[in-house]
Amino acid sequence: MQYIIMIFIITGLAVVDYLTGIIKAYCNNAISSRNMRIGGLHKLAEILIMTASCGLDLGINVLGKYYDVAEFSMLTGAVTAFCVFAYIVIMEMISIFENYAEINPDAQWVLRIVKRFKNFNQKEQ
Numbered sequence: 590m591q592y593i594i595m596i597f598i599i600t601g602l603a604v605v606d607y608l609t610g611i612i613k614a615y616c617n618n619a620i621s622s623r624n625m626r627i628g629g630l631h632k633l634a635e636i637l638i639m640t641a642s643c644g645l646d647l648g649i650n651v652l653g654k655y656y657d658v659a660e661f662s663m664l665t666g667a668v669t670a671f672c673v674f675a676y677i678v679i680m681e682m683i684s685i686f687e688n689y690a691e692i693n694p695d696a697q698w699v700l701r702i703v704k705r706f707k708n709f710n711q712k713e714q
Contacts, residue, residue, distance in 0.1 A: 592643035595674050599639045602681035603632035609688035616692050635677050642673040679706065 610628055614620045646666035653662020683706045690699040 592646070592670070595643060595670065596636065596639055599674070599677050599681070600636055602678060602685070603635055606681050606684045606688065607632055609685055609692065613688045613691045635681075639673060639677060642670045646670040682706075 607628055611620070611625065614624070646669060649662045649666035649669070650659070653659045653666075656662075683703055686699045686703045686706075690696055690703065693699075
């Protein structure tokens with residue numbers, strides 16, 4: 590059940606990001622079917638990656654039972670799925686905030702949040 594919830598959350602965030610991107614493009618008079626198609630494919634790829642990481646978690650759990658290391662495999666699979674989930678959620682939220690900041694230039698608080706996330710991300714690399 591947790592995998593389905595993770596995939597629904599990622600799908601929901603991807604849809605919101607895509608829609609706010611369309612609104613941003615409309616507000617900036619920059620609607621492009623090519624950009625919309627590429628953006629849609631990026632969102633689909635994120636959903637596929639999350640689905641694959643959930644499948645990896647399930648597979649690692651089954652292998653762990655087979656090789657009699659169930660506790661280790663449960664931890665490994667859960668960490669893998671959660672890390673991918675957390676990364677995609679943070680990435681999508683940053684993108685949604687960036688889109689909103691361009692849609693509503695009066696929302697300066699959004700830019701401060703985006704700047705903090707970007708600074709944190711650059712320190713990790």
